[in-house]
Amino acid sequence: QVQLVQSGAEVKEPGASVKVSCKTSGYTFTTFVIHWVRQAPGQRLEWMGWINTGNANTELSQKFQGRVTFTRDTSASTAHMELSGLRSEDTAVYFCAREPGYDSTGYRIEAFDFWGQGTVVTVSS
Amino acid sequence: DIVMTQSPDSLAVSLGERATINCKSSQSVLFSSNNKNYLAWYQQKPGQPPKLLIYWASTRESGVPDRFSGSGSGTDFTLTIGNLQAEDVAVYYCQQYFGTPYTFGQGTKLEIK
Numbered sequence: 001q002v003q004l005v006q007s008g009a010e011v012k013e014p015g016a017s018v019k020v021s022c023k024t025s026g027y028t029f030t031t032f033v034i035h036w037v038r039q040a041p042g043q044r045l046e047w048m049g050w051i052n053t054g055n056a057n058t059e060l061s062q063k064f065q066g067r068v069t070f071t072r073d074t075s076a077s078t079a080h081m082e083l084s085g086l087r088s089e090d091t092a093v094y095f096c097a098r099e100p101g102y103d104s105t106g107y108r109i110e111a112f113d114f115w116g117q118g119t120v121v122t123v124s125s
Numbered sequence: 126d127i128v129m130t131q132s133p134d135s136l137a138v139s140l141g142e143r144a145t146i147n148c149k150s151s152q153s154v155l156f157s158s159n160n161k162n163y164l165a166w167y168q169q170k171p172g173q174p175p176k177l178l179i180y181w182a183s184t185r186e187s188g189v190p191d192r193f194s195g196s197g198s199g200t201d202f203t204l205t206i207g208n209l210q211a212e213d214v215a216v217y218y219c220q221q222y223f224g225t226p227y228t229f230g231q232g233t234k235l236e237i238k
Contacts, residue, residue, distance in 0.1 A: 035227075045175065045218060047227040061226040095174050103181070110222035111165035113186065115174035 002026040004096055004116035011122045017084040020119045022096030029077035030054040033099040035112055036070065036081045040092040050099065051079060086123045093118040127151050127221050131230035137238040144206040146233045148219035153199045156223065163223035166195055166204045168215045169232075175218060179204065211237060 007021040022034065036048040049060035051070035058070045069082045079096055097112035128151040138144040154163045162182035167175035177186045179195035182202055192207045206213055214237060219230040 044231045045220070045229040047225075047229070059225060063226065097174070100177075100180075103184075105159070107159055107161060109180050110163070110227065111177055111180045111220065112167075112175070113177045115176075118174055 002098070002114045004098060004114055006094075006096060006116040006119045009120040009122070011124065012086050013125055014087055014123055016086050016123075017082060018086060018121050019080055019082040020094050020096075020121070022079045022081070022116050024077045024079070024098070027098075029072075030074055032101055034070075034072070034079040035097045035099060036068075037095045037097055037112070038092040039095070039118075040089070043092075046092075048081070053079060083121075086121075088123050091121065091123045093120050095119075126226055127154065127224060127228050129219055129221055129228050129230040131217075131219060131233045133233060134231070135234040135236065137236045138209050139238045140209055140211065142209050144209055144213070144235055146204045146206075146217050146235070148197075148202040148204070148230050150200045150202075150221055150223075152223075154221045154223035155199050162198050162202070163221055164195075164197070164202050165220045165222065166193075167218045167220065168213075169218065170215045178217075206235070209237070 003025045005023045010018050012018050030053050033050050035050040038046050051058045053072045067084050071080045095118050096116040098114040100109045100113040130149045132147045164182040166179040169175040178189050178193050183195040194205045196203050216232045216234050218232050
């Protein structure tokens with residue numbers, strides 16, 4: 001069965017960086033795009049960007065340009081998200097999520113069918 | 126950015142009754158070349174990640190009960206939950222994937238009356 005298992009909670013000081021891992025299983029890792037979405041307390045879900053796990057191409061939300069890096073390790077079927085220059089507003093639950101791919105008519109479904117359990121990142125001095 | 130606005134923010138419905146949640150986008154999410162609405166619905170229970178219910182505005186994800194249905198086109202969409210069950214208590218989100226950044230509604234909290 002498809003599973004995405006994320007790394008554990010992190011507490012960071014302002015200005016630091018955090019790296020969150022998303023280990024996948026149950027499917028061919030390089031076949032499906034992985035997205036990153038975060039949810040700050042009391043806020044709506046916020047899309048951060050995606051990584052093509054096959055060729056490592058990425059697309060980032062402009063809001064996070066220059067601060068976030070997506071990488072992947074195909075040998076470990078794992079995606080990583082690193083966020084730098086942390087500030088208190090970055091306190092949130094960070095999710096990785098798999099994109100389903102293409103439907104029967106050949107159109108890409110850019111929604112999220114399987115999710116990691118979430119990683120709590122707390123930014124506090 | 127496309128702004129997604131849901132209504133109501135919360136609602137309480139009796140068991141066995143129907144719940145209706147609305148989602149409005151600030152611009153059309155209908156792609157004219159394929160006539161598809163780039164709109165998804167999710168259910169999120171406390172302490173859990175969201176669960177995909179509907180994509181293309183009305184296509185039910187595999188395994189989702191047929192009590193859940195999506196409708197609408199362009200800028201106005203509806204998620205309907207028929208024969209409400211206790212396990213349907215959750216927050217529901219719409220999401221557009223017409224253009225990046227992909228954006229979500231603020232969520233609608235569904236409770237049992």
